[in-house]
Amino acid sequence: MKFYVLTLFTDMIKDGLSHSIIKRACDEGIISIETIDIRDFAKNKHRHVDDYPYGGGAGMVMQAQPVYDAYMSIKHKLSENCPVVYMTPQGKTFDQRKAESLSKLEDMVILCGHYEGIDERVIEEIVTDEVSIGDFVLTGGELAAMTVIDAVARLIPGVLNKEESFMDESFTDNLLEYPQYTRPAEFMGRKVPDVLLSGHHKNIEKWRKEQAYERTLKKRPDLLSKK
Numbered sequence: 001m002k003f004y005v006l007t008l009f010t011d012m013i014k015d016g017l018s019h020s021i022i023k024r025a026c027d028e029g030i031i032s033i034e035t036i037d038i039r040d041f042a043k044n045k046h047r048h049v050d051d052y053p054y055g056g057g058a059g060m061v062m063q064a065q066p067v068y069d070a071y072m073s074i075k076h077k078l079s080e081n082c083p084v085v086y087m088t089p090q091g092k093t094f095d096q097r098k099a100e101s102l103s104k105l106e107d108m109v110i111l112c113g114h115y116e117g118i119d120e121r122v123i124e125e126i127v128t129d130e131v132s133i134g135d136f137v138l139t140g141g142e143l144a145a146m147t148v149i150d151a152v153a154r155l156i157p158g159v160l161n162k163e164e165s166f167m168d169e170s171f172t173d174n175l176l177e178y179p180q181y182t183r184p185a186e187f188m189g190r191k192v193p194d195v196l197l198s199g200h201h202k203n204i205e206k207w208r209k210e211q212a213y214e215r216t217l218k219k220r221p222d223l224l225s226k227k
């Protein structure tokens with residue numbers, strides 16, 4: 001899958017996504033992440049891409065033209081149904097289900113805003129989806145874009161290896177994951193549940209399922225009502 005990120009802070013995206021599993025997936029060519037610097041499309045000598053809001057008010061607004069030109073510079077590389085996702089607190093809240101549907105795509109464009117946001121007209125012109133990562137306001141869309149890329153990329157076949165499998169993970173089947181333990185078998189007087197040391201796979205599976213239900217009921221009962 002190819003991710004194209006339109007941003008004013010390309011290094012943030014490159015630095016943030018050049019570690020661990022996502023780096024390995026890029027190195028192996030399973031995914032690619034291309035950043036496009038919106039500032040490269042400024043038409044003035046100071047490379048300004050923002051201006052004062054019409055009607056007054058605090059802050060600056062990213063101008064439509066550099067965002068549009070940045071998008072047009074990659075349009076020829078995109079698949080026919082490639083979505084253009086604007087990261088915004090006004091969008092639909094991102095969740096595992098959205099990550100699953102995006103992970104089936106060939107490519108996606110992510111648009112990151114900054115300052116007070118982006119001139120509405122270019123949003124109307126190019127954006128197909130508006131996605132928020134929660135009901136709070138960030139300074140820019142980059143952290144949100146990285147969150148989406150990370151969550152989507154790990155669902156793409158080959159990105160996680162067998163040991164890192166996501167099959168029983170939280171939100172699969174609207175359940176939270178059962179508790180996990182590793183060595184040693186005792187830590188500060190707290191013992192690993194006997195069943196996990198028994199080697200009895202059926203009993204372990206049963207225990208994990210019960211734990212998953214119990215946890216979900218305790219921590220996120222809202223998920224169970226979706227089952």
Ligand code: SAM
Pocket residue numbers: 086087088089090111112113114115116117118131132133134135136137138139140141142144
């Ligand atoms: N003035 C905008 C508003 O009130 O809706 C907020 C602008 S915010 C300071 C700057 C940029 O950060 C936004 O254009 C968006 O790209 C990004 N952003 C902020 N909060 C976000 C969130 N919860 N989810 C996704 N992106 C967010």
